[in-house]
Amino acid sequence: MKIIIVGGSFSGIYCAIKVKELYPSFEVLLIEKKEKIGYIPSGLSMLLNGEIRSLDEAYFMTKEELEKSGVTVLTSTEVTSYNLSSKVIETTNGTKQFDKLVLATGSSQKSSKMFDEFSDIKTYKDRESAEITLKALEEVKDVVVIGAGQAGMELASGLIHQGKRVHVIETMDYPLYKYFDKDFLESFYTTTGKIEGLTFYFNETVKQIDDSILLFSSGNTIDITDKLVLSANSVRPELSIFKNQLKANSDHTIFVDDYLETSVQDVYAVGDLIQVPSFIFQTNVYAPLIVNAVQTSMTCAKNIVEKKETLRPMLKTIGVKLFDYYLASTGLMESEDFLYHEEVKSVMMTLPISTVYKKDIKVKLVYDATTYHLLGVQLISKEPVLDKINTFALVIKEKIDIRTLNQLPHFYNAVFANTSLSLFDVFEKGDDSSEV
């Protein structure tokens, strides 16, 4: 059996490893158009933030490591066309025949139509574009970042760290709106908005860009003569190469069944190419995150011979360090309550991280008003508390009654932990809708 996997990033690599592990006799060929596999898309931000010293460190796996698991890896090889019904693909290294094909070609920062109009916007998701952007950064003091989502804010944080003046543009009226409620983030963005060199442009959408002026839909402008413009807005897959051979969803992702098979038999799609089932909304959503790329690829591998296991519903969960803050979020936000079928309530609280260590962690819990099941959590602290979000994600998935949180097994240590009594008290007093 010959399995071809196209794309050498998170979804392609983990799918290849899992297929080879489950079916050692299968011939597994992974094709990647870049020179190397396994680049981490936040490499440039990590470098600018001082987390790594060179982009060479921004890889999670090498070709040699992958080949050790028995996978054949073809790099610098681009798939240029697909004939899915004949089970043939054309590549820059010749024609290849497959029995099963896994599409793991991901998404692009260049999918927006802005790029048709202004070719000089820089991106940085892959190594090559990150190198070009890094070089261009040497020439400028001012950088315009389009998009204040996780990627844009991480980049802005790194650019400030490097002493640049940063102009962040966001269509919404606050940053990180996909993961945090506005009331929860208010103190974060008012504080960071005062950081020297950082300017937010909220409620502004880029309408047009030429060599010297960036025009917003509002009519406002920014002079970009000596500025570098970087895109950090939403990514989407590029599907034109499939020439309508595959059924697509309305958001331009590839349609797959519960077992990751596309509308064409023996052709599968994973990672950023597809939607995933949402645990909270009981519908499919587009959530281009690494965890989803890995989980979809694992499930795909298990179904490659026969359909055995459906994809488990996902919770969108992120953790990020921005400027001096650690921020994490999982599940439903209060602002999304209209998408949930029952009444939703929330509580916000600020607690000391431990009994003796008085630094705070601010938490917002969103829960079902009738069942008291936890639905979503947001947290922020100046201390590295990101791991806590994984525990909350588990509480959500296990549908645990929020009033029993302090009865869950946990340790107490006066230096490293707090008692959960304060959390418990909130619900005991029936005070379940105010800031504590």
Ligand SMILES: Cc1cc2nc3c(=O)[nH]c(=O)nc-3n(C[C@H](O)[C@H](O)[C@H](O)COP(=O)(O)OP(=O)(O)OC[C@H]3O[C@@H](n4cnc5c(N)ncnc54)[C@H](O)[C@@H]3O)c2cc1C
């Ligand atoms: C700047 C940035 C930072 C991010 N940070 C995070 C983060 O911190 N945490 C998180 O969870 N998610 C993050 N994400 C999202 C995450 O990167 C994606 O969800 C993940 O990379 C998807 O993996 P994938 O394998 O599906 O696709 P991709 O990573 O997009 O990889 C697709 C691969 O296919 C190759 N390819 C494409 N077309 C062809 C072709 N025709 N022939 C051969 N090869 C081809 C590409 O070169 C690429 O290597 C970030 C995204 C961006 C843009």
